[in-house]
Structures are given as C-alpha cells and as structure tokens.
Amino acid sequence: QPIPVGHLMDNSGPTSDVGVPYGQGVADALAWVNATRNGINGRRLNVLGFDYGYQAPRAVAQYQAWVNRERVVAIQGWGTADTEALVRFVTRDRIPYISASYSAALTDAAGRSGRQGVEAAPFNFFYGPSYSDALRAMLQWAKQDWERRGQQGRPRYVHMGANHPYPNSPKEAGEAMARELGFEVLPAIQFALTPGDYTAQCLTLKNQGANYAYLGNTAGSNISVLRACQTAGVQVQFLGNVWGMDENAMKAAGTAANGVVFPVRTAAVWGQEAPGMRTLRQISRQSDQAGTAYRPVHYLAGVCSAMLMVEAMEHAAQNGGEVSGPRIRDGFYARQNWVPRGLEGVCVPVTYAAEDHRGTMRVALYRSVVTGDTSQGSVADLMRAGTMRIEPVATIELARRRDWLGW
C-alpha cells in the first residue's frame, strides 16, 4: 500500500523561476526512491503534486484536501507565507512539513524563544541555514569586506524586497545584526516579487548612498533590479537571498549579476566532483533521460530536502513501525551531522533537535561571476565556457546563539 505524501510547488507563480528547479529536484528524488529502492521499506511513495501558484490560500485549501481526503503523512512544502499559515494546522494534525521556506520563525520548535508572534513549530523542518542566519553571515562577511577594502566610516546597509512574508522574514534580524556590527541602517526599499521596471528603486538606492544591499526576493525580480541598477550606474555590493541568485538568474541578468554574493546550501554545485554526485546524476536522469540537463543550485537543494524526508520516513518504518507523522518527526532527530546516504559531498550535514530546528549554522557564501554576453547558449554551455562562474567566497560558522532562535 503506497504512502501518500504531499508536494506543494510553485511552477507558475511569482517564485516559479526558482520553484521549478527546486520542485523538479524534489520530484526526481522521490521518483528515484520509488524506482531504485522500491519506496520506503517496500511501500511506494504516492507523491501528490500541486502547483499552487504561490498563493497561500490555495496552499491551505490543498493542505486540507490532502489531510482530510488523502491522509498524507508528510509534506514537501514551498513558500514562507503558506508555510507560516500552515504551522498551526500541521502542529494540530501532526504532519511533518519540510518547507523550502527557511524562515527563522520555523526553527523555534518548542516555542521557547518568547518572541512575539512566533509560535511553536514542532513539525516544521527545512534543509539549510535560515534566511536570518544566512543574512547574518553575509553581514559578517560584509563587515570584513569593508575593512579589507580599507574603506572609511560606517558602511550603509539597506534591505530590499517586496512587502511579503518571505522577503520580510529576515528583515528585522538583518537590520539588528547590521546595527550590532556597526552599519548604518537605511530605510528599506520595496519592489514587487515580479519582474518589472525598478529604475526608480535603483535611483533611490543611489541617492541614499548605500554600500551593501540585501535582495530579499527571488531571482526573477532581483534580475530586474540588478539590470536597472547597472543602467543607473549604482555602485553597491548586493547580497542575495538564497533564492535570489542562481545560474538561471546569472544568465538572465548578464553582467549586471556580476559580483553578487549569496549563500549556497549544498556542498557542491552541478558539474563539480563529489562522492555524492553519482547518485545525484542518477536522480537527475529521472526527468532527463539523456543526462544532458544542467541542474541549478535549487535542484540540488530540493534533492537534499526530499532525501532527508525519505530517510526520516525510513527511520519511522524500521522494525515494522508505522509511517506516521510523529514517527517521521522522530526520524529527523535520530541522527547528528546527518547527510543522506549516497549524497555525501553534495548535501551538507544537518542536525535537528527537539527544541531547535536550526539544521545548520554554517553558511557557505559564493559570488556570481559573469564575464561576457550570456544571451546566446544554454546555462550549461555558459558555465562550461566559464562565461558564468560561481566562486566560493567564504564559509561563515555562526554561533548557535539562543537569542537568535526563532527570528
């Protein structure tokens, strides 16, 4: 009898630019588990995919259908707004919910942080550093960068993004951290989640004289900002959200994307060599028989996220156990420095504790390097030719501060 699992995707909404590769990663990994491992202990996964177009209410409606009608035991989720809206529901229904939202509010599993508006989220998990922690790491790097370049005075920091739970999520944490590090914090600048003409925002940025700007949106709209700012001649170091920069975005933005610093969740990117790459390529063949596709960073993250869930389910199923929500959740706590089998060197090790769902505090920062015209040729060609590169910049190990839990 198959195990029903929900898979919420944004393939058509404003975050579909990153939603598509991520969702593909999840789907391929689960299909691969069915194909090569015959599911979980002989029970196949029945993956119920749903493209919710990045609209939280549609996600909630689908969630209720899944829980009431399909009786799913775990869900691979997506955005921040929907994940946060569902926290109460998944807690009530005891369904592990592995999101692609890395909102720090989801890490406070026991509700101990005492921060206003942060509820306990005992069934929420995600793979990778939280948005807030990633931003904290980037700010630490920015501080070093400022000093290394021998600049005078206080650096100026500005948060940019839509008025939406996802870009808003690390806003407060980032601004607090920036102050702590001695930055001057400028008023935030808004731009929508969809591509558009953001010249006015760039002119504002220029007028403010910002030095470091955080791009809180996903790639699609960030590209517009990068291009507009290049045109407007803005000199600023952009710090990208984890969803804010990737290979596709580099191609689309061209040289405007050159120099953006952003976190990468996996230990390797496509095309690099690592022990786990063989497995990864097998997984990739699920949707690409020819084996020629280039897989951007989000695809890899999707695979890691799905495989964590799979191993937690396997843990639940051990010794003839029932694959139920609470038991899957226990599976997440079963191991320390956990890397899914066969993906060594691809997924970074994570550790979840019953009160602290911050899987990792290590943030690997990379820089996008674009040296020429990106309009001709595929991403794979451009990466191979070196027109586009993703260069490691620094790896920041953050302290697991208790007062950072939950925001």
Place this chain on the structure above:
Amino acid sequence: MAVMMPAGDYRTSYREDMTIFPTRGSRVALWAGIALLCLAPLVLDRYLLHLLINIGFLGIAALGLNILVGFTGQISIGHAAFFGFGAFASAWAHEVLHVPVALAIPLAGLITALVGLVFGAPAARLKGLYLAIATLAAQFILEDFFARAQWFTGGVAGRVTEPFSLFGLRFDRDETYFYVVLAFVAAMFLGAANLMRTRDGRALVAVRDHYLSAEMMGINLAYYRTLSFGIASFYAGIGGALYAHYLLFVSVEAFNILFSIQFLGMVIIGGLGSVMGSLMGAAFMVLLPEVVQSLADLLAGGPIDRALKLGASISYLREMAIGAAIILFLIFEPDGLAHRWRLIKAYWKLYPYSH
C-alpha cells in the same frame, strides 16, 4: 413575441402570476433539489462536498456581482477585493471584537456593504468603462490596504480564523459546513430573486436599460447606482466571510485581480442578469479546472504525455485549457448558461414545433 405558457397552467390571481417559480413543475423541482442537497453530505464524498461548498460561497458573491453588472449594467473589476474585505472583516470581528462567528458573517456583509458604498460613490458620476476602471483602482487600493492594515488583516502574513459554530456545535468539517453554506445560499438567492421582482429591483434594471428615461420615471439615478454597489458588496462580503470560516485562513494574496476577473467570468458565463445563472457560472468556474485536471490525470503516462512531456507542463496546460474553455464557451454561447438553459426549456415546451 407572445410568451409561450405551458398548457394547463392557468393563473387565477396576480399573486400566482407573480411567483418566482412560474410552473408547478419548477416548484416541485426546487423542493426536490433542496431535499437532495440536504442529503448530499450523507452520500457524496468529501471532495465533491468541497466543490459544492466552493460553488456555494462563490455563487453568493457572483450573484452580488451579477446584480451590479447584469442588472444595473455597471462593470466591476474589483469584486474579489470586496470578497476579501468580507473575509477579513469576519475574521477580525471574531478575533478582535469577539463576535461569535455566526454573527460575524452577516456583520462582515454589512461592513463590506459600507465599504462598497464608499467605492461605489463614483458610480453616481462615472459611466461604463470609466466606472469599470475605477473599480479596478478600488481593487488595487484595497489590496494595498489589506497588506498594510496589520490591525485588521494581520498584514501580509494573513490571519488564521475559527470555524463556524452555533449553539455549541462546531461546523468545521465539509459534511457540516455544507449546511451552513446551503442555508446562506438559499437565503441570499431568494432575497435576490425577490428583490428583482419588486420596486427597487426594477429600478436597477431600468437604470441599466435606459437611464435617461428611468430618471424621468422618478428614479434617483445616483441612489440606485450606488445602492447596487452596496448590495453587490454585501453579497461579496457574505461570500468572503463564508470562505474565511471554511478555509480557516485569510491572506491578502487570494484576493487579486485574477480572482476579480474570475468573478466576472462567472457572471458572464452564467448569464448576465440571471439570478440562477450566477450559481451556474460559479459552478462552471469551479468545475472547469477540476475537469481539466482529471483529463490530465487520464492522459498522464500515455503516449501524448510522453510526446509533449506533459508532466512538467501540466500546470500551464491547465491554465491554457481554462483560457481556451472560456473563449470557446463564449464563442458558442455568448449569452451564458442561463440562456442555454432557457432555450432547452423552451425547446421542450414547444416540441415538436420549432417555429
């Protein structure tokens, strides 16, 4: 030109001549229909109930829009914002003012009606598409308000709502909530049908058909133009509130321009100026994506699927199918489902004479 009446159906008083359901058959059908619907939760599975519930609250809101567009002739491209307002208002009334949900829903309808009157005020001066675009502005302004008014809506993060309860009974499952929606649908549709056959309803239609002569018949144009916004918003508010306590979560994202356009689609496809058409239109819009989805599921894995790599593109195909269905429908039935329904009925009455 003379209206056909079924043989054997004589009316002996004006009262009988003025009923909503003109024939005995239609009255019987109505009661039978209601009885069947009451039994629905016992026989239908949750999925179908879920669809019926959706049709119910969307139908109420669509009816409101039909009163505005179909009966009064004022196009609104901002109906979803009012629907949303109702949803937030009900959630807010319960959460902040601690009004019981059963009362919060009608209260939300009233608050939304007031907001509708405010945004409908330009209707007194604007006509046709100018008014339509003004409602488009209302859509964006209200959306912005939802995102900003933390105290009212919970801001961009939205608000979790409580289920409907009455006399200690909780209506938090499809099987039970269905009755709540059914009761509201019945009340709201009867109300509209009654409205349309009395003074103010006629005045609304008169304003649509020929406002200059309506004015000379003593009809206050500004009043009725604004009133129809108020009524439409009331219906939208009730529909939205029912939605809020069904989904148990309200967020600004739902109430976007696309949703407004869907409402417009419902009333046009259902039939402008037809009370029951609104419900038919809502059903069309709810069922269409489901039908497309099942088709896709049927195709999945087949040769067509493999050839076109449908798997990954299914969501686009679904959208395309919805767009195409709307286009095809309107090409073949520009007057809407209600019209087709009337033709079918007329056909049976006149059978076998077609002329």
Place this chain on the structure above:
Amino acid sequence: MLAVNNIEVVYNDVILVLRGLSLAVPKGEIVALLGANGAGKSTTLKAISGLLRTEEGEVTRGDIRFAGERIDGLEAHEIVRRGIFQVMEGRRIVADMTPLENLRLGAFTRSDAEVRRDLEMVFEYFPRLKERTGLAGYLSGGEQQMLAIGRALMARPKLILMDEPSMGLSPLLVKEVFGIVRRLNRELGITILLVEQNARMALSVASYGYVMEQGKVVLDGTAEQLAGNEDVKEFYLGGHGAERKSFRNLKSYKRRKRWL
C-alpha cells in the same frame, strides 16, 4: 433590375417574418412598399442589402437577383459595391462625426476622383448640411435624414433602398425630401425602392406599389391602381377622395380588410 423571388426570412432561427415574398423593381423607377407596422418591410430591405445578418436574420428560401445576378448570400459590403445602398430606418447617421465626415464615409467604397464633385452636388441638394460643422449627433431630425440621403448619394448607387424617409419630419421637409427623391430619380436616374408609412406621399412619387401584410405581398399594382383601391383608401390613405375622416370622430367598428 431587382427581383425578389419568394423569399422567407427567419430571425434567430425561430421567428419567421417573411413568408414567400416576391417583388420586382424595374430600372429607373420608384417602387413603393406599403404595409402595417411589423409587416416586414424593413426586413425585406435588409434582406436585399445583406444587413439582415447583423441581426441574426437569414434568408432561408427563395432568391434575390440584382441585374440578373444572385445577391442573397453576399456580404453587405459586397452588395454596396454592386450599387445597392440602403438608407436605414431611423436615419442612423454616425453621431460622433461631423456631417462632412459622414458624407465622406458614404463614399467609402469609391476611390475615384469625383468624390469632391459629388460632395458639392450633395451640398447643392441639401444646402443646410454645409452650414453645420458640429457633430452630426446634434443635428435635428430632418437634417439627419437629409444627411442620411446625402450619404447614400455619395456612394453613387444604382438602387437606393429607402426606409421611411419621412418619419419624424415636418410637412415642409417631407415635401422637400420627396421632392428630392423624385429629383434623384429623374436627374440621376437612380432606381428607388421606397418603404413608407405616408402612403399618399409614397404613391404620389412611385410608379408601382406593393402592399404587404404579415410577411406577404397581398396587393400590388400601379400607383394609380392602388390609389383607387377601396382598401388602400380606407386603411392607408384615410377616407375617400379628398374627404378625410376626422381623428376626432372615429368609428368604433373597423371594416375588415378584404385581402386578408
């Protein structure tokens, strides 16, 4: 020149309006078509000009020939190009254009150099149109009717179908319009099929006439014959000879029409 043979017209696939109507319009003549309201006169004209289709009407039987060729089934604009121009009931000028623009529109199907001269000719027939430079929508009824006829002239048609040109016009203008109708016929040799409620006027300019009732021709004859017919006198001309019965002392009974 024009021959309508036994046509049937149906609206919306169900409403049968013309039931086997036939008529003929010889070249260079004015033919009048009389009939009660709703008899189908306008429908007949629209069937000829092809405008029926814009109202979901359809010729379901019979045929219409113009200069020997079948024209039922042609699009309205093709029929205009062949030289048939309908002046529609209710004037129907383009209200948000100036009279001049309306006239230029009349010449839409033409591309010859004589448009300008014809414009002068129209202004000669209707001098007051030249004075009006505002929007045509603000013209008075009579002026609009003149504009509608003038617009027809601009197309240089061979046959004009005129639908109730006298409706709403003052007696003076009615005379003027009919005078012009006759002049057009005489001076320009335009054939005219005239639908008119004002039977006396119509028969005074026409050479031949048809009376239709409920979608069929019930009576036809030369203008003189019709004018002498008892029924026509009673129902269309109002009383016998010059002695008209008064609207004040209407008889309470109505005589049956014999042709029914």
Place this chain on the structure above:
Amino acid sequence: MELGFLLQLLLNGLIVGALYGVVAMSFVLIYKASQVVNFAQGEFLLVGAWVCWWLLTAWQLPFWLGFLVTLAFMTLFGVILQVVVLRPLIGEPVISVIMVTIGLSIFFQALMKWMFGVFAQPFPPIFAAERVRVLGLEVQSVYLLSLAISAAIMIGFWWFFTYSKHGLAMRATAFDQQVAASLGVSVPRVFAMSWAISAMVSAVAGVVVGVVNGVSSALSFYGIKVFPAVILGGLDSIVGAVLGGLIVGVLENLAQWLDAEVLNWGNMYQIAPFYALILILLIKPYGLFGTEAIERV
C-alpha cells in the same frame, strides 16, 4: 543631489511613460474600432518580445531582421486572432467579447510560459550597454529610441483617424457596426485591421522593454498598467492615451520619490496611479480627453 535625483526620476518617468503611451495607443485603437476593452494587450507585448527573442537567439538573426519578422508575425497574429476568435463574436454583447480577451490573456500567458519557460531571458546586447547623457542625466539609448518611436507612432495614429478613409471607417464601425456595414465597410476587415495594427505596435513596445529588462512573463503587466493610462487620457483619445501613459510613468516615479523621502510606505509607486485615476475621474468623468457620449432623447 536631491534635485538631480528628482530629475532623474522624472526623466525615467517620461521614458517609461512613453512606452505606456505606446501600449495605451494600441489599446485605444482596438477600443475605438470595436468598443472592445482588450485585456490581452499585455500578452501582445509578451508574445512579440518572446518571438523576437527567439528569432535572435535560436535563429541568430540580426536584430533589424528579427525585429521586422516579429512585426510581420504580430500583424498576422492579430489578424488570425481576430478571424479565429473574435469574428464569431461580432454582434454579441461587448462584455462577452471583453471576457474573451480575458480568456486570451490567460491562454497566452500560460502558452508563453510553456513554450519559453519561466525564466527571464536576456536579449543579445544591441543597445543595452550604451548610455547617453542628456541634460546631465544618464539615459539608455534604447529608451531614447523608444521615445522617438512612440512619437512617430502617435503622429501616425492621429493622421490615420482624422484623414484616412479607413480611419473614418474604423470610427464608424466603432459607433455602429450595422451602419458601417450599410456603408459598404467590411466590418470584419476593419476589426482585423485594428487587431493587427494593435498587436504590431504593442510588439514594438514589448521588444523595447525586453531589450532593456529582459523578456519574462512579467511583461504582460503592461496590460494592466495601460488601464490607468487610457482612462486618465480618455478611452477614445489617441492623444489622451499618450498623455495618460506619460502621466502614469511620471506619477510612479514621483510616488517613489515621495516614498523614499517622506512616507516610507514602500509601494507607493505601484498604487499611486490608481489614486490619481480616481481623483481625476471624479473631476473629469471622461478622462482628460475622452469625448462625452451624445445622449439625446
């Protein structure tokens, strides 16, 4: 600094506004001919931009050639659309036709995503990197070009409607299809013409925006932006459309300035045109240049 900032924003507003104006004109064109409000206008930009992009990247055509082929294609596209979808609806209530354009918008939005993916794609660098200084302000050369194109298109439209026979026919058709038909105007042909021109002109705007910002489904947002523009100007006025476009463009940028300097609300730039729209309509119910309907009883 402050003044320079403001001027930069104003200039940016004019440039973007001119593009809105072009789209608004093509919108008004369809409206004038058939009283149809085209909700698929934004998709015209989208289709045009994607097709041009595809010609330039997949076929490696030189820009001028690709651009011309795109325009030809879009003309055909408009005609086909009209013949296949809109012609059967001639004579039906306008609101049904409007709904059909909404259906078209949904359809093409999805089709474009399906065919070209969800990622934004860059145009090959044509003018992209070139910047010119005008009055001490930096401007994209392609933007200046688009200003020139807008102006040319606008003059063309004005001439067309005032003096050409077909322009008159189009206006007559807009007023009353039956009357137009009775005058020998082929109503379907007039509609086809208006859709063709409209699609083509929109594509020009689509390509210009695509060259600057890259092509993505977000281009279709111009279809919504066009509403405040045309209404501000008056639905049936070509001049009004251009002016409305400029106003909306400038307004957005001024709102951004106000926002950055004073309010700190964040999204004034998106919402300000709509506030302005309502205000202007309350003062002038037919927009700035719209003609009042003639109503006589």
Place this chain on the structure above:
Amino acid sequence: MDPAAPILEAERVSLRFGGVRALTDVSFAVRRGEVFSIIGPNGAGKTSMVNCISGRYRPTGGRIRFEGRDITRVPTRRRAALGIGRTFQNLALFGHMTVLDNIMVGRHHLLRSGFLRGMVYWLGGAQQEEIAHRREVEEIIDFLEIQHVRKAIAGQLPYGLRKRVELARAVALRPKLILLDEPMAGMNLEEKEDMARYILDLNEEWGMTVLMIEHDMGVVMDISHRVMVLDFGRKIAEGPPEAVLADEHVKRAYLGEADEAVSEPEEAVA
C-alpha cells in the same frame, strides 16, 4: 387651486448649447384639461422645450411653473411625483424588461417598499403592494389593448406596439400633465387612428392634460385645442389650430406652399 389657472406656464424660457440657441424667450401656458400641441420645423426646439419641462435640460433663462409652483430647478426625478409624465421621440423603453415591468416602473414613485422589504417579499408587505399596483397596471394594459404582449420583452416588439407600451408607462405614473413627443411618428393611418383615440380618452376620460409634439397636421388639427408653433427656437404663433395653420408665417416656415407636384393631403383639409 384655481381650476381655471394654467397647469403649466413657461415664462421666457431660453436654452443654449454653446453657440446653438435651441430656445429663445419662449412663453406659453397650458390650461388644465386641454390638448396643447407644439409644432414646428425640425430643429425648432420642440423636443428641447419638452426636455425643459420634464427636467432633462435646465433652461439657461426663464422659468417654468407647474400648478403654480416654480419647477425650473426641481431635479428631474422629482417631476414624476409632481405629476409630469412623458414619452420620447426616439423610443426609450427598458428594452430587456417585459412590458409589464416597464409599466410597473412607471409606478415607481407610487410604490413604497425599498430593497430591504423587497428582499423579504412575503414579510414586509411588498407582496400586497405589488399586487395592488399590478391591478392598476392591468387597467392601463386593457385600455391600451396590449394584453397579449404583457409578458413579452419590450425591446423585441414591433415599433407600433413599443410606442403604445411607452404611452402605457407614462400613463402609469398617473400624471396630471402628459408630454407626448411625436406619438404618431412612423405609424400608418390605422395605428394613428388608434393612438388618437387613446389620447382623446386620456384627455377626456382620464382627465389628463396633454402636451403633444406632432408633425401630422391632420392629427394636430383634429384633436388639439390649441397649437403653438416654434421656429428657430422662437414662438411664431399660438392659438386654435385653424387660425394657426392659416397663418402665413407658419405656412412658409413649416407647411410649405401648396405644391402641385407633390400634393399634401393633410393641409387640404380645413
């Protein structure tokens, strides 16, 4: 109120549209109970005059009194309740409504139940009210002989019937003064006779004062008590029909000289 006093008085009424002077200093009075006709060439301002009375236009100069009360500035919608009803030169029915509903709209100002009572039809007394008024409407329907089309959609009726429905709607207002703008236009003789009969009945039996614009001189001669002639927005004559039609000025401006080529029947009658 003095029964001999005029029901309607226009005092130096002027109306301009930009440069167009539609009316210039027109004064006249309509007596209670009479049939008063306005004739004049096209564009003379007849409809404009009626529009001023019914409130569609507001005169740019002068005053209009109804039953002694100055109504120049009374809003259009109030005039129905005062007792002024009208028909229109170009039909202005509610095209998508049934004939019955069209006429019921005429009762609008006499009905009381608003939308709230309407929605709860059975509870608030709306039903009783509807039935009571339906009765009156049926009387009008009988009178105008349109029983057979009661439930038909008004916009789909033949022209002649539509004119009658429009008259019924105006009558339903229970007006003291009814304004008829070219009631005979586009009708054949038979229908004109019917219409004339209705107008006379309304006037004589229903006691309505009639103000009528008409181009058919036969009708004007036969049924009106007094006639006023407008030309270029000015009054050029007023008086009993025979006198007015004999007036040289009127002949020249309106009737035209007798023309042997096209004989005009109407004026042949004295």
